[in-house]
Structure formats: structure tokens, C-alpha cells
Amino acid sequence: MKTAQELKDEYDENLKKIQSKCEHKDTTWCIEEWAPAHGTGWDVRSCKNCWKVLNRKTTCINCSKEIMISEEEYKSLDYNHPYIHHCCSNKCYKEYMDAYLI
Ligand SMILES: [Zn+2]
Numbered sequence: 095m096k097t098a099q100e101l102k103d104e105y106d107e108n109l110k111k112i113q114s115k116c117e118h119k120d121t122t123w124c125i126e127e128w129a130p131a132h133g134t135g136w137d138v139r140s141c142k143n144c145w146k147v148l149n150r151k152t153t154c155i156n157c158s159k160e161i162m163i164s165e166e167e168y169k170s171l172d173y174n175h176p177y178i179h180h181c182c183s184n185k186c187y188k189e190y191m192d193a194y195l196i
């Protein structure tokens with residue numbers, strides 16, 4: 095009898111395998127939610143076949159420029175925070191925070 099943790103580990107492992115082999119030919123954009131009906135502010139493009147998130151886009155809260163980044167870039171963002179506001183650069187983030195905090 096397997097534990098839930100073992101099943102989950104197995105699932106994660108298998109998912110990683112198909113994601114690394116998949117060519118991600120059939121993709122779709124959808125709104126990312128951290129909870130039902132609560133968007134994170136990002137639209138994510140994921141593969142319909144393996145569910146891997148390939149990239150994501152949003153709009154800069156400060157200058158309204160479209161921001162499109164890969165999932166790897168997203169994970170390495172240093173100004174990333176769990177709210178709906180996103181900025182295209184640290185400069186915009188600072189400008190926005192300065193304006194917002196007054
Ligand atoms: Zn795929």
C-alpha cells in the first residue's frame with residue numbers, strides 16, 4: 095500500500111518526464127489563479143498535452159507595457175511578489191512603489 099506522498103512523488107516524477115519529452119505543440123493561454131476567481135495578474139501559456147507552463151504575460155502597472163517572460167525568468171524575478179501588480183523593470187517597480195506609498 096502506497097502513501098499519498100509516494101503517489102504524489104511518483105506523479106511529479108512522471109509529469110517531469112513527459113514534460114521534458116513533449117514538444118509543446120498545442121498550447122493555450124489562460125488566466126492564472128492562486129485560488130478560484132482570484133487571478134495572479136498573469137496570463138500563462140501552457141501545453142495542453144503535458145500542462146507545462148511555457149511563458150507568461152501581464153501588463154506593467156506603471157507604464158502599461160506588455161511583459162512577456164519565460165517561466166524560468168519568472169522564477170528568478172527579484173521584485174516578484176504575490177500581488178496582482180507587476181512591473182516591467184525594477185525602475186518601474188520603484189516608480190510605482192514611490193507613487194503608491196505617498
Ligand atoms: Zn508539452
Ligand SMILES: [Zn+2]
Pocket residue numbers: 154155156157158159181182183186
Ligand atoms: Zn514598466
